[in-house]
Amino acid sequence: MTRILARLGLALALPAALFAAWWLGTAGSDNFYVPPLRDILIRFPEVWTWDRLRADVLPSLIRLAAGYTVAVLAGVLLGVLVGSGRRVRAVLEPVLEFFRAIPPPVLVPVIMLFAGIGDTMKVVVIAAGCVWPILLNTVEGVRAVDGVLADTCRSYGIAGPSRLWHLVLRSASPQIAAGMRQALSIGIILMVISEMFAASNGLGFTIVQFQRSFAIPDMWSGILLLGLLGLALSVLFRLVESRALAWYHGQRRAQRGPAR
Amino acid sequence: MLLDVRGLKKVYEGRQRPVEAVRDLTFGLDVGDLVCLVGPSGCGKTTLLRCMAGLLTPTAGEVRLRDRPVTGPPPGMAVVFQEYGRSLFPWMNVRDNVALPLRNKGVARKPRQDLVAEALAAVGLADAHHAYPWQLSGGMQQRVAIARAVAYQPDVLLMDEPFAAVDAQTRADLEDLIRDLWRKLGVTILFVTHDIDEAVYLGQRVIILSSSPTVVREVLDVDLPDQRDQLTTRSDSRFTELRSHVYAQIQAAKRESTVGSHDAARPAGLAKQVLQ
Numbered sequence: 001m002t003r004i005l006a007r008l009g010l011a012l013a014l015p016a017a018l019f020a021a022w023w024l025g026t027a028g029s030d031n032f033y034v035p036p037l038r039d040i041l042i043r044f045p046e047v048w049t050w051d052r053l054r055a056d057v058l059p060s061l062i063r064l065a066a067g068y069t070v071a072v073l074a075g076v077l078l079g080v081l082v083g084s085g086r087r088v089r090a091v092l093e094p095v096l097e098f099f100r101a102i103p104p105p106v107l108v109p110v111i112m113l114f115a116g117i118g119d120t121m122k123v124v125v126i127a128a129g130c131v132w133p134i135l136l137n138t139v140e141g142v143r144a145v146d147g148v149l150a151d152t153c154r155s156y157g158i159a160g161p162s163r164l165w166h167l168v169l170r171s172a173s174p175q176i177a178a179g180m181r182q183a184l185s186i187g188i189i190l191m192v193i194s195e196m197f198a199a200s201n202g203l204g205f206t207i208v209q210f211q212r213s214f215a216i217p218d219m220w221s222g223i224l225l226l227g228l229l230g231l232a233l234s235v236l237f238r239l240v241e242s243r244a245l246a247w248y249h250g251q252r253r254a255q256r257g258p259a260r
Numbered sequence: 261m262l263l264d265v266r267g268l269k270k271v272y273e274g275r276q277r278p279v280e281a282v283r284d285l286t287f288g289l290d291v292g293d294l295v296c297l298v299g300p301s302g303c304g305k306t307t308l309l310r311c312m313a314g315l316l317t318p319t320a321g322e323v324r325l326r327d328r329p330v331t332g333p334p335p336g337m338a339v340v341f342q343e344y345g346r347s348l349f350p351w352m353n354v355r356d357n358v359a360l361p362l363r364n365k366g367v368a369r370k371p372r373q374d375l376v377a378e379a380l381a382a383v384g385l386a387d388a389h390h391a392y393p394w395q396l397s398g399g400m401q402q403r404v405a406i407a408r409a410v411a412y413q414p415d416v417l418l419m420d421e422p423f424a425a426v427d428a429q430t431r432a433d434l435e436d437l438i439r440d441l442w443r444k445l446g447v448t449i450l451f452v453t454h455d456i457d458e459a460v461y462l463g464q465r466v467i468i469l470s471s472s473p474t475v476v477r478e479v480l481d482v483d484l485p486d487q488r489d490q491l492t493t494r495s496d497s498r499f500t501e502l503r504s505h506v507y508a509q510i511q512a513a514k515r516e517s518t519v520g521s522h523d524a525a526r527p528a529g530l531a532k533q534v535l536q
């Protein structure tokens with residue numbers, strides 16, 4: 001119990017210090033663009049009412065979920081294909097690296113040209129940005145399937161879909177998860193950016209609206225909410241990952257020795 | 261004859277010049293045999309085993325199982341590898357590891373559960389069903405791999421130096437386990453090892469290989485009693501004689517290969533021998 005409290009204390013110490021610094025540093029601020037934190041916090045519950053959460057935050061999250069799901073499915077599917085064939089990999093890998101190197105926000109104006117400015121455009125933008133880390137990590141994971149384990153499968157006649165599920169995907173799953181974690185933060189960035197270009201609702205849209213109407217404390221409160229949202233999603237991701245990959249973390253601990 | 265190896269030859273196409281790992285091997289196993297293959301280190305034991313298991317295509321000659329040529333991994337064969345830590349699925353518990361090949365073979369749920377429970381009990385892991393492989397010691401992991409092979413009910417069980425990576429005491433226990441399983445279940449076993457004592461202690465027959473490029477040097481019948489015991493068998497004078505004989509053969513094989521290897525086929529092998 002004391003250990004959990006100590007860990008919690010360690011995790012919260014820096015955020016608390018930063019928060020305090022922000023509070024004290026802006027306490028007497030008369031700069032219009034940097035309002036006191038106190039004002040921002042007072043505005044927070046007034047701005048982010050249930051109605052507003054439903055009208056602006058929910059659509060953002062739905063688009064994020066849709067784009068992210070598409071990216072995971074496409075990334076894993078393509079990753080397995082590319083990772084399994086040596087020839088396919090040799091042909092595709094330079095191209096994939098090129099696409100990955102393009103900063104995803106650049107894609108927004110391009111995708112707007114053919115996907116319009118509706119929800120489809122935003123989902124496509126999010127998917128197009130998220131797919132790369134998942135794809136490339138899956139390729140790495142599929143390539144790194146253990147040779148002895150692969151021989152074991154062959155000698156027991158485990159092939160086809162059974163091999164794909166029990167050997168390839170399972171053994172690549174730690175890498176796939178690593179790619180998905182990177183993709184999640186990219187997804188949140190793209191969710192906001194895609195709404196800044198052309199939108200009628202959403203978190204990014206609302207924050208820009210506040211800025212344009214000089215509602216500066218409201219704008220800051222939106223940024224705060226965005227931070228909290230990212231934190232919540234990443235905590236949720238870790239929770240799911242630690243359950244799904246319990247074997248992997250257990251194995252790593254076992255390999256590091258009983259000292260821990 | 262259950263398993264028949266005829267004129268097996270394997271040449272690896274190296275980058276500079278081909279390396280002849282196995283030259284010409286002919287031997288056979290009958291139903292219920294427990295045969296040990298022993299040879300000097302680097303004599304192509306693993307190459308031979310992979311050819312027999314259908315994981316590697318021989319350059320010439322053939323392997324036949326129940327009179328059918330082996331072209332890929334045949335259904336009637338199970339392999340236990342040396343690297344126990346890498347041959348079990350770390351994302352499955354012990355029971356699922358043993359059950360997967362059976363599920364894949366289409367064994368129905370109930371008989372499958374029975375086979376898995378019996379196999380795990382036979383290797384002394386009746387209470388480890390829900391453990392994950394990485395929670396077990398090396399010896400226990402290898403027991404799981406053996407249970408998986410036994411539950412599969414293969415015609416032939418191939419074992420590739422399965423105890424080379426466990427400590428001496430565990431090794432003695434596992435050797436007795438193999439004798440035990442062989443006598444109780446009547447599985448046919450081909451056991452590859454570099455350990456001369458192990459080969460004589462375990463085998464009903466010992467096939468002694470030459471150095472690479474490998475041929476069969478001698479097939480030795482082990483006329484020790486069926487009931488073997490780490491203490492009495494190993495101090496038996498007959499055991500010592502057989503052991504010395506195999507040892508002398510392997511030393512001779514190494515010497516001959518050092519003398520006779522201006523044979524252009526294997527300069528790398530020569531360099532290795534000289535260094536040793």
